[in-house]
Each structure stands twice: as structure tokens, then as C-alpha cells.
Amino acid sequence: MGKRGNSIIKGLEISEIIATLNRAYADEWLAYYQYFIEAKVIKGIMKDAIITELTLHAADELRHATMIADRIVQLGGVPLTNPKAWFEHTNCGYDEPINFDVMGILDDAIKGEQCAISTYSKIVEMTKDKDIVTYDLVSSILADEVEHEEDLQALHDDISDFIEDLKKQLQK
Numbered sequence: 001m002g003k004r005g006n007s008i009i010k011g012l013e014i015s016e017i018i019a020t021l022n023r024a025y026a027d028e029w030l031a032y033y034q035y036f037i038e039a040k041v042i043k044g045i046m047k048d049a050i051i052t053e054l055t056l057h058a059a060d061e062l063r064h065a066t067m068i069a070d071r072i073v074q075l076g077g078v079p080l081t082n083p084k085a086w087f088e089h090t091n092c093g094y095d096e097p098i099n100f101d102v103m104g105i106l107d108d109a110i111k112g113e114q115c116a117i118s119t120y121s122k123i124v125e126m127t128k129d130k131d132i133v134t135y136d137l138v139s140s141i142l143a144d145e146v147e148h149e150e151d152l153q154a155l156h157d158d159i160s161d162f163i164e165d166l167k168k169q170l171q172k
């Protein structure tokens with residue numbers, strides 16, 4: 001823990017920042033696994049396009065977990081060391097894929113990204129003008145989560161349109 005680096009944090013308890021980051025850290029690992037396993041079990045139309053997206057997102061969530069773990073250590077904390085703790089600390093939980101259909105998977109994933117956006121918005125607000133380094137870090141993660149939601153929603157809309165068109169064609 002760098003003393004000067006931490007001395008620039010104003011108006012926030014470092015222990016509070018560490019606890020908040022550990023909750024986000026739990027979210028990232030659970031999101032990583034959710035995307036990883038969804039990409040394996042998904043079924044239905046246009047699944048290859050969705051697998052590509054889910055695999056990219058999984059890599060992003062793992063990268064976010066790495067960034068957060070490094071910041072926790074920099075602040076003098078310890079990232080959660082036991083996967084069991086992920087379920088105790090998570091903000092967004094874990095949506096086990098039960099319906100493997102493309103639409104069910106996309107709905108769960110979009111819900112997860114929306115929760116991530118809410119979570120990081122709160123951390124951005126919390127650290128603004130107080131902890132510049134964490135603020136920059138969570139701002140860049142927030143931008144990724146916004147992009148994730150958009151990518152998944154676009155796929156969701158494409159598939160919905162495709163199904164609607166198909167229904168119309170069949171009715172002719």
C-alpha cells in the first residue's frame with residue numbers, strides 16, 4: 001500500500017472503498033462465469049452470433065475483475081479469496097441459465113448488464129472528487145457495461161425482428 005497514493009483520497013474511508021470494490025469484484029466473477037457457461041449451453045436461432053458476443057463479454061468481465069483486484073490491493077485490501085464469498089458480497093447475483101433458448105439467455109444477460117450499470121453508477125458517484133484513481137477505473141468499466149447492454153439489446157432486437165418477419169412470411 002503506497003502511503004502517498006492513498007493520502008490523496010479525501011472524504012471517504014478506504015475500508016469503505018475496499019468493501020464496495022469487493023462487492024463489484026464478486027459481481028464480475030459471477031458475470032464472467034454466467035457468460036462463459038451461457039456460451040456453452042445456448043440453443044436456437046442465430047446462436048453463433050450470440051456465442052461470439054458472450055465470449056467477448058466474458059473476457060471483458062474477467063478483465064474488470066483483474067482491474068478491481070489490482071485496485072483493492074493498491075488500497076491495502078485483500079480481494080475476496082474464496083468463491084463462496086462471491087455470493088455473500090454480490091450486488092447483482094447470479095442468474096443460472098435454466099432456459100437455454102437464445103431469448104432467455106439474452107434476457108438474463110441484459111438484466112445483468114443493467115444491474116452492473118446501476119452498481120457502477122453508484123460507485124462513480126461515491127468516488128467523484130474523492131478518490132480519483134478509483135473514479136477513473138470505475139468510469140471506464142461503466143462505459144464497457146453500457147456498451148455490453150447495447151450489444152445484447154441490438155442482438156435481442158435483431159432476433160425479435162427476424163421472428164416477426166418469419167411469422168408474416170408464413171401467414172402469406
Ligand SMILES: [Fe+2]
Pocket residue numbers: 028031060061064116141145
Ligand atoms: Fe464487468
Ligand SMILES: [Fe+2]
Pocket residue numbers: 031057061113116144145148
Ligand atoms: Fe458487462
